[in-house]
Amino acid sequence: MKTAITLSLLPSRPSMPFVLGPDLEEGFALAAELGFDAIEIFPPSLKALDRPKIEKLSQHHSLPVSTIGTGGGAVSQGLTLTDADADIRKQATAYIRNIIEIAGDMGGSAIIGSMQGRAGTGDLAESLNWLGNSLAELGEYAKQWNQPLLFEPLNRYESDLVNRLDQAVTLIESHEATNTKVLADLFHMNIEEICIAAAIEQSAAHIGHVHFVDSNRWSAGCGHSDLKNAYDKLQETGFQGFLAVEAFPLPDQRTAAENAANYFQNLLSS
Numbered sequence: 606m607k608t609a610i611t612l613s614l615l616p617s618r619p620s621m622p623f624v625l626g627p628d629l630e631e632g633f634a635l636a637a638e639l640g641f642d643a644i645e646i647f648p649p650s651l652k653a654l655d656r657p658k659i660e661k662l663s664q665h666h667s668l669p670v671s672t673i674g675t676g677g678g679a680v681s682q683g684l685t686l687t688d689a690d691a692d693i694r695k696q697a698t699a700y701i702r703n704i705i706e707i708a709g710d711m712g713g714s715a716i717i718g719s720m721q722g723r724a725g726t727g728d729l730a731e732s733l734n735w736l737g738n739s740l741a742e743l744g745e746y747a748k749q750w751n752q753p754l755l756f757e758p759l760n761r762y763e764s765d766l767v768n769r770l771d772q773a774v775t776l777i778e779s780h781e782a783t784n785t786k787v788l789a790d791l792f793h794m795n796i797e798e799i800c801i802a803a804a805i806e807q808s809a810a811h812i813g814h815v816h817f818v819d820s821n822r823w824s825a826g827c828g829h830s831d832l833k834n835a836y837d838k839l840q841e842t843g844f845q846g847f848l849a850v851e852a853f854p855l856p857d858q859r860t861a862a863e864n865a866a867n868y869f870q871n872l873l874s875s
């Protein structure tokens with residue numbers, strides 16, 4: 606398993622689960638200093654992604670970009686894959702394609718989390734069908750870069766579509782989204798799963814990425830989730846992807862990053 610840490614290009618806030626950013630130089634330097642293997646980037650828009658700068662820093666620090674989030678399309682532009690308006694759904698797809706291209710060129714994958722949207726008062730089955738079709742189509746698109754598309758179940762307060770890993774697997778399989786993998790975020794799982802380790806075991810063949818974070822969305826070791834148990838299950842089931850620290854920058858960025866790095870060091874040497 607490899608480690609990654611999140612860097613947001615938005616001004617840092619205690620309520621947003623991104624450890625580093627918005628300064629790219631500082632973020633890459635701290636991630637390298639603490640021994641992370643890669644960076645996960647959250648851009649608020651396509652325009653905000655300074656590709657030459659990211660590529661230069663990535664090379665300079667030997668820190669690949671593992672993943673790029675697409676949630677900026679939802680947060681900043683109101684785009685989702687399940688909007689009632691077909692034109693908005695089309696724009697959401699175009700936005701995600703762009704992220705797939707940029708991430709793919711850097712050797713990384715795109716993440717679909719908030720871009721799944723929610724059904725709300727709309728037809729749940731229809732929303733899930735739009736989402737499943739998009740996961741198949743966009744996963745197919747990502748094949749050109751030899752990267753999977755990553756799909757993340759979110760907790761009930763963020764979406765009413767797919768809250769658990771088994772629901773994600775069902776959607777992926779029923780729509781034959783063969784190049785779409787599940788992103789297991791241990792914060793969402795702490796809210797939604799009966800047992801985190803059992804959920805990992807059940808969906809192991811489909812898990813492509815992990816947001817490794819504690820129960821309260823602080824860095825590992827600062828909450829009450831049994832993360833050692835989750836880690837052991839990932840190892841036992843042969844998970845080879847990234848454990849990405851998507852946590853609040855609390856009590857401050859450096860301490861949050863150091864806490865996660867120390868936790869990984871203890872885990873990986875145990």
Ligand code: LER
Pocket residue numbers: 674675676717718719757759763790816851
């Ligand atoms: C949102 O809660 C989240 O976990 C992100 O990874 C999805 O964009």
Ligand code: MN
Pocket residue numbers: 718757790816851
């Ligand atoms: Mn997440």
